[in-house]
Amino acid sequence: MATDAAALSRIRQGVSSALEEFVGRQHDVLAAIGDDMLPWLRTVSELLSGGKRLRPAFCYWGWRAAGGVDCAEILTAAAALELLHASALVHDDLMDASDTRRGHPAVHRQFASWHAVTGYGGSADQFGAAAAILIGDVMLAWTDEMYHRSGLPSGALRRGQPVLDSMRTEVISGQYLDLVNQAAGHDSVASAMRVVTYKTAKYTIERPLHLGAAMAGSPSATRRAFTGYGIPLGIAFQLRDDVLGVFGDPAQTGKPVSGDVREGKRTVLMALARERAGAAEARLLDNALGDRSLTESAAAQVRAVIAGSGALAECEALIAANAKEAVAALDGAPITHEARSALVELAVVATDRQG
Amino acid sequence: MATDAAALSRIRQGVSSALEEFVGRQHDVLAAIGDDMLPWLRTVSELLSGGKRLRPAFCYWGWRAAGGVDCAEILTAAAALELLHASALVHDDLMDASDTRRGHPAVHRQFASWHAVTGYGGSADQFGAAAAILIGDVMLAWTDEMYHRSGLPSGALRRGQPVLDSMRTEVISGQYLDLVNQAAGHDSVASAMRVVTYKTAKYTIERPLHLGAAMAGSPSATRRAFTGYGIPLGIAFQLRDDVLGVFGDPAQTGKPVSGDVREGKRTVLMALARERAGAAEARLLDNALGDRSLTESAAAQVRAVIAGSGALAECEALIAANAKEAVAALDGAPITHEARSALVELAVVATDRQG
Numbered sequence: 133m134a135t136d137a138a139a140l141s142r143i144r145q146g147v148s149s150a151l152e153e154f155v156g157r158q159h160d161v162l163a164a165i166g167d168d169m170l171p172w173l174r175t176v177s178e179l180l181s182g183g184k185r186l187r188p189a190f191c192y193w194g195w196r197a198a199g200g201v202d203c204a205e206i207l208t209a210a211a212a213l214e215l216l217h218a219s220a221l222v223h224d225d226l227m228d229a230s231d232t233r234r235g236h237p238a239v240h241r242q243f244a245s246w247h248a249v250t251g252y253g254g255s256a257d258q259f260g261a262a263a264a265i266l267i268g269d270v271m272l273a274w275t276d277e278m279y280h281r282s283g284l285p286s287g288a289l290r291r292g293q294p295v296l297d298s299m300r301t302e303v304i305s306g307q308y309l310d311l312v313n314q315a316a317g318h319d320s321v322a323s324a325m326r327v328v329t330y331k332t333a334k335y336t337i338e339r340p341l342h343l344g345a346a347m348a349g350s351p352s353a354t355r356r357a358f359t360g361y362g363i364p365l366g367i368a369f370q371l372r373d374d375v376l377g378v379f380g381d382p383a384q385t386g387k388p389v390s391g392d393v394r395e396g397k398r399t400v401l402m403a404l405a406r407e408r409a410g411a412a413e414a415r416l417l418d419n420a421l422g423d424r425s426l427t428e429s430a431a432a433q434v435r436a437v438i439a440g441s442g443a444l445a446e447c448e449a450l451i452a453a454n455a456k457e458a459v460a461a462l463d464g465a466p467i468t469h470e471a472r473s474a475l476v477e478l479a480v481v482a483t484d485r486q487g
Numbered sequence: 488m489a490t491d492a493a494a495l496s497r498i499r500q501g502v503s504s505a506l507e508e509f510v511g512r513q514h515d516v517l518a519a520i521g522d523d524m525l526p527w528l529r530t531v532s533e534l535l536s537g538g539k540r541l542r543p544a545f546c547y548w549g550w551r552a553a554g555g556v557d558c559a560e561i562l563t564a565a566a567a568l569e570l571l572h573a574s575a576l577v578h579d580d581l582m583d584a585s586d587t588r589r590g591h592p593a594v595h596r597q598f599a600s601w602h603a604v605t606g607y608g609g610s611a612d613q614f615g616a617a618a619a620i621l622i623g624d625v626m627l628a629w630t631d632e633m634y635h636r637s638g639l640p641s642g643a644l645r646r647g648q649p650v651l652d653s654m655r656t657e658v659i660s661g662q663y664l665d666l667v668n669q670a671a672g673h674d675s676v677a678s679a680m681r682v683v684t685y686k687t688a689k690y691t692i693e694r695p696l697h698l699g700a701a702m703a704g705s706p707s708a709t710r711r712a713f714t715g716y717g718i719p720l721g722i723a724f725q726l727r728d729d730v731l732g733v734f735g736d737p738a739q740t741g742k743p744v745s746g747d748v749r750e751g752k753r754t755v756l757m758a759l760a761r762e763r764a765g766a767a768e769a770r771l772l773d774n775a776l777g778d779r780s781l782t783e784s785a786a787a788q789v790r791a792v793i794a795g796s797g798a799l800a801e802c803e804a805l806i807a808a809n810a811k812e813a814v815a816a817l818d819g820a821p822i823t824h825e826a827r828s829a830l831v832e833l834a835v836v837a838t839d840r841q842g
Contacts, residue, residue: 158656165660165685168667223624227617252670254751254777259670262582265620266663269578269627273655276631280648286641293635300628301513305520308621312523315607315614330520422609 136477140189146207147188151180151214154278171246172267175239179218179271182234182386184485186369187213187340189478190362194344197471198354200288209282209292209347212275213340219271220303226264227311228395235386240264275300284347292347299339306330313398321403325367328400332373333366337482353466360461361475368454369482371447374401376487378435379444384487390431396422400450405443413437455483491832495544501562502543506535506569509633526601527622530594534573534626537589537741539840541724542568542695544833545717549699552826553709555643564637564647564702567630568695574626575658581619582666583750590741595619630655639702647702654694661686668753676758680722683755687728688721692837708821715816716830723809724837726802729756731842733790734799739842745786751777755805760798768792810838 155177162169188210195206224230225238232238237245244260252259279296280289310327312318341358376385377392378401392399402421406414420426420434438444459479462472510532517524543565550561579585580593587593592600599615607614634651635644665682667673696713731740732747733756747754757776761769775781775789793799814834817827 161653161656162660165657166664166681168664169660172663219624223620227613227620229613247670250671252667253672254670258582258584259666262666263663265578265582265623266659266666268620268624269574270656270659272624272627273652273659277648277652277655280645280652286645290635290641293632297628297632297635298516300632301516301625302520304621304625304628305517305524308527308618309521309523311614311617311621312607315602315609316605317608326521 136474139474140477140481143189143192143207143210144185146204147185147211147214148181150204150208150211150278152177154208154211154215154274154281155180158274171243172270175242175267176218176271178236179222179233179239180214183214183217184481185214186478186482187217187336190337190340191344193471193474193478194341194346194350194358195348196344197341197358197465197467197475198345198348198350199468200344200348205283206344206347209279209284209289210340210344212278212282213343215271215278216275216300216303219268219275220307222264222268222271224307226261226268227307230391230395232387238264239267272300288347288349291349292343295339295343295346299335299343302330302339303335306332306335310398314396319398319403319406321400321407324398324400324403327398328367328370329363332370333363335366336369337366338362351466357461357465357467361458361465361479363458364454364461365458365479365482368451368458368479371400371451371454372483372485374399375444375447375451376485377401378438381486386487389428390426390434393420393431393434394422394424394426401438401443401447404446405438405441408441408443408446409437413441451483455479491829494829495832495836498544498547498562498565499540501559502540502566502569503536505559505563505566505633507532509563509566509570509629509636510535513629526598527625530597530622531573531626533591534577534588534594535569538569538572539836540569541833541837542572542691545692545695546699548826548829548833549696549701549705549713550703551699552696552713552820552822552830553700553703553705554823555699555703560638561699561702564634564639564644565695565699567633567637568698570626570633571630571655571658574623574630575662577619577623577626579662581616581623582662585746585750587742593619594622627655643702643704646704647698650694650698650701654690654698657685657694658690661690665753669751674753674758674761676755676762679753679755679758682753683722683725684718687725688718690721691724692721693717706821712816712820712822716813716820716834719809719816720813720834720837723806723813723834726755726806726809727838727840729754730799730802730806731840732756733793736841741842744783745781745789748775748786748789749777749779749781756793756798756802759801760793760796763796763798763801764792768796806838810834 159173191210191213192206222239225233226240230238231241240260243263244256247256247259306327310331313323313327338359341362342355345354378390382389406417416437420430459476462475514528546565546568547561577594580588581595585593586596595615598618599611602611602614661682665686668678668682693714696717697710700709733745737744761772771792814831
């Protein structure tokens with residue numbers, strides 16, 4: 133296990149270095165366009181400096197599992213997924229009107245403040261929103277640029293391309309399904325699960341593994357095993373997020389306490405609680421969900437209802453069962469011993485965390 | 488000339504067919520994700536059905552100029568630029584809070600209406616904005632997918648990739664510079680020109696030509712000639728847009744009359760008018776600019792000031808001079824006779840138009 137932890141730390145460092153180098157090159161590109169572009173770089177660097185690097189780690193191990201050699205180029209290609217993710221976060225925060233991200237102001241808030249400080253005219257909020265749209269756009273475009281500049285052989289990039297394509301369409305669609313669920317008041321466990329499948333399970337785990345495996349030219353049996361591992365592990369990962377979004381410690385999550393409740397997120401945890409709660413308690417949950425000015429004592433009541441209904445325990449049981457199913461799917465898969473061991477460790481990292 | 492017009496029409500048809508086929512394939516992808524995704528397709532098809540296809544036409548002729556053979560694959564790769572452009576329009580309309588595009592409601596308005604019709608809960612405007620962000624995102628991602636699936640040899644795609652990368656960064660940066668100009672009240676001709684260079688001249692003409700030429704493996708002399716042609720022609724193209732944005736016929740432009748004034752666009756035309764107008768007239772322009780509820784008679788006054796100041800005539804003279812400079816830059820360029828003739832015709836199409 134010590135070896136796997138060291139390997140993960142080495143992957144994270146390689147990913148961070150690749151991102152720093154890429155952003156450094158974009159510094160020169162943006163500076164040539166004009167000094168007004170430079171505030172983007174601090175924002176982008178900050179966005180890319182955090183995170184668990186889970187998607188690149190899965191991409192890397194998909195590659196190694198299928199026999200790809202360890203090299204800087206695969207870490208660069210895998211790091212491109214961090215640009216895609218940062219883009220999604222910036223647009224997500226704007227759509228959700230979330231004010232913070234990883235303990236920093238969200239990008240639309242940063243640029244609204246910049247507008248005010250600089251003494252610009254017009255609406256600061258509209259300026260902040262527009263800047264967030266454009267910065268999300270540029271990082272989405274850079275995903276592709278970084279992937280293609282990774283230095284991997286063109287055959288590998290060509291094999292990976294359709295997976296990268298699917299991944300982008302799926303995560304963007306998943307975000308829309310989430311939006312529709314919230315707007316339509318779809319609050320069943322099934323509709324929440326559909327969002328989790330596209331917005332998280334495929335996007336965070338299955339597709340990054342597929343991308344690495346496809347680049348390495350894996351057989352289809354490997355891809356099937358990665359689906360068997362990735363979907364349940366992705367569900368477990370999201371359920372952990374659901375729990376942290378209500379019960380997590382802000383110091384560790386970087387998000388406000390019970391932020392998911394105030395933002396009205398229709399999570400699986402919340403759907404389970406509504407199904408199990410009595411009528412009065414379900415009403416309490418419905419009233420709290422999406423109430424931006426929810427007091428801390430009302431939030432504490434919500435947490436008590438979720439725990440008291442048994443939904444929290446059920447969620448924990450689902451996390452454990454899905455993580456177990458994920459690891460079992462690797463049995464007999466045609467992958468290297470080293471990759472199997474790393475993927476078992478990553479299953480723990482993805483589900484047994486505080487932030 | 489008849490031959491060139493027929494060639495342009497054939498390019499437009501090829502581009503439209505390629506886009507229809509691509510969207511057809513995405514229909515199956517989105518339908519598999521869920522029926523809730525299907526409203527996207529009508530919106531995307533509608534966005535892709537209009538337009539002058541200028542960027543694909545320049546890309547095509549960049550390819551042919553450098554000796555690339557005429558084939559369906561180059562039209563498909565070139566058509567990918569329409570996805571990039573549609574993405575930029577959707578996000579632009581949202582940032583500008585423009586209600587219409589090409590005679591249809593803007594995407595954020597379409598989805599706000601859909602929200603109301605469907606009886607969704609929450610804010611219709613917020614839902615519409617979020618849908619527009621995501622639809623713009625998916626089309627930006629599809630740009631890349633369509634380009635790489637065009638069927639052109641991988642060497643050609645690899646040579647074109649850095650140009651596509653620059654093009655995306657430049658247009659997104661140009662949009663931000665535009666935003667900063669508007670917020671900072673930068674109203675000089677020079678600051679408006681900088682936006683035109685990145686948001687239009689490079690993006691609409693120079694880079695599409697470079698993309699086609701790079702894919703065909705052109706020598707650097709061809710690229711230099713395309714810069715000499717593309718930048719002035721792009722400026723002329725945008726100045727024509729500036730004129731149409733104030734003086735154009737809504738039936739032909741698909742935009743409200745004098746829409747640029749109400750939207751507060753800091754165009755070169757407006758900068759010229761401010762420089763030339765007397766103090767009282769400049770104040771009239773400043774007050775009108777960005778006034779959403781500007782009456783038609785006040786708009787008529789603005790048009791009279793712009794024309795009376797001589798700015799309209801100067802703009803027309805600049806259009807003519809830049810178009811002439813563009814065509815002259817092709818002299819002696821190492822490109823095919825057929826391409827030269829088509830590019831001369833395209834210079835007319837880009838600058839001598841009503842909508």
